[in-house]
Amino acid sequence: MLGRGFALCLCLAALLLCAAADRTAAQGEKRLEDRLQRQQAALEEKISRISRLGERLEKAQSAADRSRYRLQDLHQDISRLDHSLRAQRKARLRAEKRYRAAAVAAYKGQSYESLELLIQNALKSGDWQERLEVAGRFLLVLREGREILEAYERHERILGDMRRQLSRKRQEYRRLLAVREREVGELRRRERRLEAAIRGLEASREATRERLRELRREERLAREAAATGWDVGARRAELDLVEREKVVAKPAGNLPEEEYMRLYRRAAREYGFGEDWYVLAAVGRVESDHGRRMGPSAAGALGPMQFLPSTWLRAGVDGDGDGVANIMDPADAIPAAARYLRDAGAPEDWHAALYAYNRAGWYVREVLAVAEAYRLMFGDAGAGPYA
DSSP: OHHHHHHHHHHHHHHHHHHHHHHHHHHHHHHHHHHHHHHHHHHHHHHHHHHHHHHHHHHHHHHHHHHHHHHHHHHHHHHHHHHHHHHHHHHHHHHHHHHHHHHHHHTTOSSHHHHHHHHHHHHHSSOHHHHHHHHHHHHHHHHHHHHHHHHHHHHHHHHHHHHHHHHHHHHHHHHHHHHHHHHHHHHHHHHHHHHHHHHHHHHHHHHHHHHHHHHHHHHHHHHHHHHHOOOHHHHHHHHHHHHTTSSBOOOOOOOOHHHHHHHHHHHHHHTTOGGGHHHHHHHHHHHHTTTTOOOOOTTOOBTTTTBOHHHHHHHOOOTTOSSOOBTTOHHHHHHHHHHHHHHTTTTTOHHHHHHHHSOOHHHHHHHHHHHHHHHHHHTOTTSOOOO
16 A cells, blocks of 8 residues: 555656646746847837838938939039139230220221320320321220120120139038038938847847747647657657767758659669669658658658668768768758668668668558559559569
């Protein structure tokens, strides 16, 4: 009676420990879910802020671009005015020369100085009629020339005023552009800070998700272990071989199913059962659906052919000759499975070989049934039957 009572107490204690562990796992999962929700809310708020900031940045950049284009227009206008001013000055100088020449021609003098001498002599003359005639011709030439020169001077002043106004506008636009470029620069710095914050939040969110997945995976594996007898510690030991890089497990990319079939055929021929390649293909179909489920499994198996890392240490094959036996690479894993089956008795005894691959009677029957389906699908009467 005492022994039974002690055993009952042990069972109750185990149940209480399991319940406590379940509660702890549930609480941990709830905390992770709450953290994930907070991180998601913070991420959405940051994304909303960066969206609003992006709109402001776009407007500020557009305003800066308009100022820059206006500055370019003003620069071109000032260049045109400078050209006009230079042309105007040259024209005025030519007009002055023509004015002097016209004055000389009016009095048939040889130079402007001779004209001055002629006027002085006429004014000293006692003939008032001659004086008036000379003065009239002189005033007529002087007035016409002066009007032309004054017109040129007015144009020069107008052009000069326009240039000064444009220069002031250009200075104002330069100041405005500097302000807008500083605003754009500050907005871009804020944008980079927000982008960095978003990347950090995304990384934290992904880390939380991964931890939540890991927690759920551990919970599922614990249940599978309880149901199937797998040792969770043994699984961790298997995966530890990968983490310590004793076993190479690098993603090799997704291959189409046709490429898997080609690899099955080639590996079967290489290891002596070419006509029975359907069985090797059936192993790949049952284990991973031709690379669609790469693991790790409840036992820690990995890759398209679901090798345990500890088994891979002695059975791995560098099938593609790249110097690395990668448990995740179909080009390595499929030849390794073919060699493993051959060493376990294939093709002479497929039951023994498949049972060595996975020690379960249902597994052997399922693989052979799939192999027979493949044989029939390909219409190969020279192989099998397998089931």
